[in-house]
Amino acid sequence: MPVTLLVVGGGRMGEALVAGLLRQGPWQPGDLAVVDPDPARRAALSALGVALADVVGTELTASATGAVLAVKPEVAEPACRTLGAAGITRVLSIVAGMPTGRLEACLPAGAVVVRAMPNTPALVGAGVSAMSGGGAAASSDLEWAESVLAAVGTVVRVPERHLDAVTGLSGSGPAYVFLVAEALIEAGVLAGLSRDVSRTLVLETLRGSAALLAETGETPEVLRAGVTSPGGTTAAGLRALEARAVRSAFLEAVLAAAERSRNLAR
Numbered sequence: 001m002p003v004t005l006l007v008v009g010g011g012r013m014g015e016a017l018v019a020g021l022l023r024q025g026p027w028q029p030g031d032l033a034v035v036d037p038d039p040a041r042r043a044a045l046s047a048l049g050v051a052l053a054d055v056v057g058t059e060l061t062a063s064a065t066g067a068v069l070a071v072k073p074e075v076a077e078p079a080c081r082t083l084g085a086a087g088i089t090r091v092l093s094i095v096a097g098m099p100t101g102r103l104e105a106c107l108p109a110g111a112v113v114v115r116a117m118p119n120t121p122a123l124v125g126a127g128v129s130a131m132s133g134g135g136a137a138a139s140s141d142l143e144w145a146e147s148v149l150a151a152v153g154t155v156v157r158v159p160e161r162h163l164d165a166v167t168g169l170s171g172s173g174p175a176y177v178f179l180v181a182e183a184l185i186e187a188g189v190l191a192g193l194s195r196d197v198s199r200t201l202v203l204e205t206l207r208g209s210a211a212l213l214a215e216t217g218e219t220p221e222v223l224r225a226g227v228t229s230p231g232g233t234t235a236a237g238l239r240a241l242e243a244r245a246v247r248s249a250f251l252e253a254v255l256a257a258a259e260r261s262r263n264l265a266r
């Protein structure tokens with residue numbers, strides 16, 4: 001069966017994308033191929049039933065409508081040159097910090113690059129990606145890229161200059177949330193709960209709060225006020241957080257991660 005989408009790099013993100021595409025349909029295993037030089041990664045992917053290869057070859061690219069670039073930044077440019085040499089003219093890159101212009105320069109003139117920043121909840125189909133098109137991307141290319149990324153979550157479009165901010169916010173965001181979860185579980189234990197009970201309470205509090213935020217469409221401020229009665233327990237807890245400048249710590253975290261992303265591109 002002719003392959004229509006090539007995924008270069010079968011690591012965590014490449015695998016999440018392929019699994020998401022197969023889960024969502026209309027993609028079938030025969031539509032997809034993954035290229036990864038690591039035999040262990042290819043073995044891990046074999047259950048998905050897609051074509052697997054160690055190098056990009058023209059037998060894979062001949063019928064492909066595009067390729068997803070899901071390799072580490074340090075090998076992105078050579079991998080893109082290989083794709084261009086094999087006839088690929090449309091690339092969706094999820095490589096952190098790599099501008100579209102640098103990848104375009106590795107491809108034949110006029111080739112399309114769409115750049116996206118997904119996040120790790122993509123592994124369970126609950127990611128969020130922001131994407132932007134390079135100089136040659138037409139609306140049909142953006143729709144193609146969006147249809148691929150939508151397999152693993154929500155997609156938003158942003159100008160490319162905003163992708164460092166996206167990296168600092170939603171790209172790194174899961175780590176901030178995991179840190180909060182870790183701290184809250186510890187706090188529950190400190191307050192006398194068993195670790196198991198504390199974990200369940202924290203997990204469901206995070207899940208439920210996110211659902212409330214999403215389903216009511218309310219602002220976080222309104223929902224927070226709703227659980228903060230005057231002089232009550234939540235007000236006492238929030239005061240302790242504000243006294244330790246937790247809000248400002250989050251502002252600094254996002255700005256620091258965005259700055260680091262900007263530096264990676266240099």
Ligand SMILES: NC(=O)c1ccc[n+]([C@@H]2O[C@H](COP(=O)([O-])OP(=O)(O)OC[C@H]3O[C@@H](n4cnc5c(N)ncnc54)[C@H](OP(=O)(O)O)[C@@H]3O)[C@@H](O)[C@H]2O)c1
Nearest residue numbers: 009010011012013035036038070071072073094095096118
């Ligand atoms: N994980 C995240 O949260 C996240 C979020 C947003 C964006 N990203 C971006 O997504 C990209 C992939 O991340 P990841 O976490 O999936 O990395 P990963 O797990 O290291 O996967 C990359 C895979 O690509 C393989 N590879 C290396 N050179 C290749 C080549 N020339 N052709 C084909 N495959 C090649 C690697 O094999 P070897 O190990 O043998 O080198 C590895 O199996 C990165 O650029 C990252 O910045 C990741």
